[in-house]
Amino acid sequence: MVVDKYASRRFDIQKEAAIDLAVLEAVPFDFPASSTEIVYETEEFTFVCPWTGLPDFARLVIRYIPAQSLVELKSLKYYLTSYRNVGILQEHAVNRILQDLVQLLDPVSMVVEAEYRERGGIKTKAVARYQKGQS
Numbered sequence: 001m002v003v004d005k006y007a008s009r010r011f012d013i014q015k016e017a018a019i020d021l022a023v024l025e026a027v028p029f030d031f032p033a034s035s036t037e038i039v040y041e042t043e044e045f046t047f048v049c050p051w052t053g054l055p056d057f058a059r060l061v062i063r064y065i066p067a068q069s070l071v072e073l074k075s076l077k078y079y080l081t082s083y084r085n086v087g088i089l090q091e092h093a094v095n096r097i098l099q100d101l102v103q104l105l106d107p108v109s110m111v112v113e114a115e116y117r118e119r120g121g122i123k124t125k126a127v128a129r130y131q132k133g134q135s
Contacts, residue, residue, distance in 0.1 A: 011048065011052075011053030011054070012053070012085060013048055013050060013053045013085065013086075013087035014085045014086045014087065015086070015087070016086060016087075016088060016096070018082060018085065018086050019079075019082050019083060019086055019096065019100075020078060020079055020082035021079070021100055023075050023078045023079050023082070024071065024072075024075050024076065024079050024100065024101075024104050025071070025072040025075040026069035026070065026071060026072065026104050026105055027069065027070050027071075027072050028068065028069060028070075029066045029067070029068055029069055029070045032066070032067055032068055035065055035108075036065065036066065037063060037064070037065055038063070038064050038065070038066060038070065039061065039062070039063045040061070040062045040063075040071075040073070040076065041059070041060070041061050041062075042059070042060050042080065043059050044057075045057070045058045045059070045060035045080055045083070045114065046058070046083065046084055047083040047084065047085075047086050047087070047088050047093055048084075048085060048086065048087050048088075049087065050087030050088060050089065051087075053087065056090060056116055056117070056119070057116065057117045058090070058093075058114040058115060058116045058117065059114070059115045060080070060097075060112070060113070060114050061111075061112075061113045061114075062076075062097070062101065062110070062111075062112050062113075063110070063111045063112075063113070064101070064105070064107045064108075064109060064110035064111070065107060065108040065109045065110075066105060066107050066108065067105070067106055067107055067108050067132070068106070069104070069105045069106070069107075070105070071101060071104065071105060079100070080097075090114065090116050090124050090126055091124075091126045093114065093126070094112045094113065094114050094126045094127065094128040095112075095128045097112045097128075098110060098112040098128040098129075098130055102130050106132075107130070107132070108131075108132050109129075109130060109131045109132065110129070110130045111127060111128070111129050111130075112127070112128045113125070113126070113127045113128075114126050114127075
């Protein structure tokens, strides 16, 4: 009989409550009528699979048109780093980031896009969108 030596092997997985929403800070945007597009990119976004604890890695792009506020970059870095050991699905991660940033900034529009590294021969790209006044 073959025993699956990996069946009981798991890594510590944190719940979504570990995502540090409180670290996010907004700063005033002095040009609200300008339709300025802000784009933040990182190749280092990571979290873990909620079932195995194995890491997922993504290129993350946050694109938005601010209304009155910008996200303070150091706070965004700490916020994104707080995902590191959180067990969350790829499709849920982009929606959670969008939800948190829209709540913080109330932007005109925002897009959060993640292109995940290939796993098991499948490459995933997830995109979540927000437009003020649309549900």
